Amino acid sequence: MRPLQRLRSRTVVLPDGNIDTDRIIPARFLTTTERSGLGAHLFADWRYAPDGRERADFPLNRPEARDCAVLVAGPNFGCGSSREHAPWALLDFGFRAVVSTAIADIFRSNSLKNGLLPLIVPESEGAWLLAHPGAEVDIDIATRILTLPDGTRVPFPLEPFAQHCLLEGLDELGYLLARRGAVEAYERAR
Amino acid sequence: MMSAAPRTLFEKVWQRHEVVPESASAPAILYVDLHLIHEVTSPQAFALLRERGLPVWRPRRTLATMDHSTPTETAQVFGGAPIAIEAAAQQVRELERNCAEFGVELLPLAHAERGIVHVIGPELGLSQPGSTIVCGDSHTSTHGAVGALAFGIGTTEVAHVLASQCLLQRKPRTLALTVTGKLAEGVGAKDLILYVIGQIGVGGGTGHVIEYRGPVIEGLDMESRMTVCNMSIEAGARAGMIAPDETTYAYLAGRPRAPRGAAWERALEAWRELPSDPGARFDRTVQVHAGLIEPMITYGTHPGMVMPIGGRVPERGDAAFARALDYMGLAPGQPLKDHPVDVVFIGSCTNARLSDLRSAARLLRGRRIARGLRMLVVPGSQQVKRAAESEGLDAVFREAGAEWRESGCSMCLGMNGDLVGRGQYSVSTSNRNFEGRQGSGARTLLASPLTAAACALTGRVTDPRELLGGAP
């Protein structure tokens, strides 16, 4: 996993609530047995017209969106299926953080395991960010603070273990493997 | 001596599976009793094991099936024709190779017990009260119907379970959802759970495990309980659970992989300890009155956009709502009743068990579906298929003009080529009406098997009570 310590980027905004994982990456692209290359299919049915051409009015297709690493979206982002292809596609496109007032559980967990930060903001800051696409934000994982362009500092929740893994680029598998002795003891004792 | 504090069903199951309890600095290490895998979310997990040179640690605790991208046409399942979609064929081959290499049991495509992962777990007696069950699929919540703690995980976590039989988890909160009153004739478990999602919202259960309880839940048969727990994730919940009772034990007794003899007696004794203690505290409580529920149908692009079948599409100002209605080709204030329907799909892990097929057949028997309408009936498992055939349900569906298929996820997510066309309306017994879920531009109306059958007969959105002979 690529570590993530600090992120300074302009935002891309998708204001809809309840953006589900079928929308993030439709099921027909799940036939891959790889993790890479999914960015091309990110939001496919939204981003491309039925004839395959990019829709110019879709926020991700605007030239200024190409180097943005922060996606701001309406509440309950990532609801629906457990497909990890959703964070894989977002990361492959170039995102490192998704900001919303509410993020679905499985998507949140999948994101953290791949170095994509699911960042929860309060209602008022969420509304401000939705209304200001392209705002330059600064995200500091170590202090768990998102800074808005006017200098407002917005603390965000991040579980200490997940924070540690993000900062160091550690994955959980090593942690679990190191504790297999405890697992064996548990199995014997049941 | 102080007596132990009363605990919920969830807390009992959680505590029994804590290898290491959670602390401020680290999540709990939770032991997984049963791990179910399928062809779509497992390849990258096996790849991770291979990369690290790791074996599957407890191969006997994992069972593999094929369901998501597999064909439902008989010749493609049993040989005679190749799998039409090459990428799906490759996923099938890769799962076969991975299971062989890592020593995991697989129910291959032509196996008599193969089926949708959430149908076969309970059916085989593998899903048991008090156990922890995970799968790389969000509808794993289904297995909570037997009193298990069952939830969906991502592919990285599939690798974690394969390599360590454990997951790192923060303890979720609990929500008691009590259903009182009585369900009316023509109103079933699907209507109940759609109503609940309409009430609490698609994000209403986020961070929570829902325990469904109360007289209505206690009165449901096991397959209806599975329908309810299945759609917990559609309310955003981590899992859904129902306390095991005599209905649960009668369902599990004698199933091929349920305990037998003395082991059964021991298991039963432990299972009887599971229900929430009187006075156990939940983080949230919600009450629902079953008497208010009518046959339900969705009108929008998530399951929370739902209404009684005789109702009108709500009027709301926000842009996302307007866009969803635009996608659906519907207008605010419009009734859905009598709206033309192009496709009816009876299938999925929500509603493709024997009782669901019986419920649809009840209306279809001796009748024909509307001219020009396509109806697909896809049993949840090969065992369901055979059971339905042995009571002649396949003939009822065929004679009505429906297609009768081999089991799989099929049109629920349209990975295998079973698709709804652009702009078409599909009344589906599945669980998701997301944009593009059943195909690009497809418009999904979620409903119960009874309602779906009624719509198939008339070719229009129809209240099933009108065809049951009762007053609507």
Ligand code: SF4
């Ligand atoms: S039937 Fe649908 S919801 Fe159920 S496991 Fe298959 S794809 Fe998922």
